[in-house]
Amino acid sequence: MNIVILPGDGIGPEIMAATVDVLEAASRRFDLNLTFQHDIAGHESLRRHGATVTPALLHKVKAADGLLLGPMATYDFKDEAKGEINPSKFFRKELDLYANIRPARTYPGLPIKVADFDLVVVRENTEGFYSDRNIESGTSEMLITPEVVVSLRRITRKCCERIARSAFELATMRRRHLSIVHKANVLKIGDGMFIDICREVGREFPDVRVDDFIVDAMMAHVVRAPDRFDVIVTTNMFGDILSDLTAELSGSLGLGSSLNAGRDYAMGQAAHGSAPDIAGQNVANPFSLLLSAGQLLGWHGLRRQAPAFVAAARAIEQTAVLAIEHREATVDVGGALGTVEAGAAFARLLLQG
Numbered sequence: 001m002n003i004v005i006l007p008g009d010g011i012g013p014e015i016m017a018a019t020v021d022v023l024e025a026a027s028r029r030f031d032l033n034l035t036f037q038h039d040i041a042g043h044e045s046l047r048r049h050g051a052t053v054t055p056a057l058l059h060k061v062k063a064a065d066g067l068l069l070g071p072m073a074t075y076d077f078k079d080e081a082k083g084e085i086n087p088s089k090f091f092r093k094e095l096d097l098y099a100n101i102r103p104a105r106t107y108p109g110l111p112i113k114v115a116d117f118d119l120v121v122v123r124e125n126t127e128g129f130y131s132d133r134n135i136e137s138g139t140s141e142m143l144i145t146p147e148v149v150v151s152l153r154r155i156t157r158k159c160c161e162r163i164a165r166s167a168f169e170l171a172t173m174r175r176r177h178l179s180i181v182h183k184a185n186v187l188k189i190g191d192g193m194f195i196d197i198c199r200e201v202g203r204e205f206p207d208v209r210v211d212d213f214i215v216d217a218m219m220a221h222v223v224r225a226p227d228r229f230d231v232i233v234t235t236n237m238f239g240d241i242l243s244d245l246t247a248e249l250s251g252s253l254g255l256g257s258s259l260n261a262g263r264d265y266a267m268g269q270a271a272h273g274s275a276p277d278i279a280g281q282n283v284a285n286p287f288s289l290l291l292s293a294g295q296l297l298g299w300h301g302l303r304r305q306a307p308a309f310v311a312a313a314r315a316i317e318q319t320a321v322l323a324i325e326h327r328e329a330t331v332d333v334g335g336a337l338g339t340v341e342a343g344a345a346f347a348r349l350l351l352q353g
Contacts (some may be wrong), residue, residue: 008070010274018343051083102243123239167233181234257291268296282338
């Protein structure tokens with residue numbers, strides 16, 4: 001498996017270095033024969049090439065088996081005419097990465113304020129309220145007058161069907177329970193169609209139990225009893241918010257992994273931002289990106305019917321549990337290690353099996 005490595009901005013290079021070390025350990029233990037192509041995106045690419053991402057980089061990513069993207073300073077990138085393109089958005093759109101898979105779970109030894117849980121948010125990734133991916137050219141957010149802005153949301157049958165199918169397929173591999181999250185009481189046409197299509201696809205999976213929740217009520221349900229849920233499927237913006245909430249409920253957003261997957265391509269990506277305020281201090285938690293890398297291996301293994309990659313993905317998840325339980329982690333999750341040391345400890349535990 002050939003993986004393109006883009007370290008990113010801020011803490012990105014630090015947590016990416018730790019992640020590559022762990023991937024190399026996984027490759028040795030499971031005989032994966034991983035290879036890496038190191039390149040740049042974000043601020044470093046803007047300085048060198050005049051754009052945060054380049055056509056040559058996209059070509060390289062399409063030729064590879066997967067992409068690992070470090071956190072990017074996306075808020076800094078405001079003018080695409082000046083090469084300031086959001087790399088995360090760029091790859092999601094250009095590679096048609098329509099499913100954002102965001103697991104969240106509790107960890108033994110890490111204090112939390114809710115019941116133990118293990119769930120996955122499956123978020124539609126290519127349309128919804130996100131104005132930068134709704135139309136072919138430009139943006140669907142418009143300044144009508146200096147004091148009036150109109151933002152359009154796009155919902156399509158195609159995107160609803162494929163995200164629903166991804167969620168149901170995942171539910172069949174877990175506890176066979178799927179929850180649809182929506183705002184159909186207000187967005188009657190768009191979210192009404194989303195619910196109808198999800199239930200229509202669900203008829204192909206009769207052994208999966210299906211329920212649905214209005215998004216604001218869902219936030220309360222997840223905080224009160226996250227153990228009620230297994231797989232949650234929802235539209236883009238609702239999933240963005242809900243997945244950050246569930247990651248934080250697990251103990252830290254630094255534990256929130258993220259896989260952006262499509263039919264032909266996938267991108268592992270830390271769920272958090274570039275945190276420039278702590279860059280270079282050896283304090284950033286690498287677990288979000290480590291776990292995302294594990295998801296990328298699992299996606300490749302399922303797609304290529306390669307059990308060793310699925311086993312490696314599972315081992316990375318189990319190693320995260322072990323590392324936190326033994327406090328071989330960064331301070332934010334109960335340990336006392338720096339970024340480098342936490343990555344090295346993770347790689348050691350992974351190799352020990």
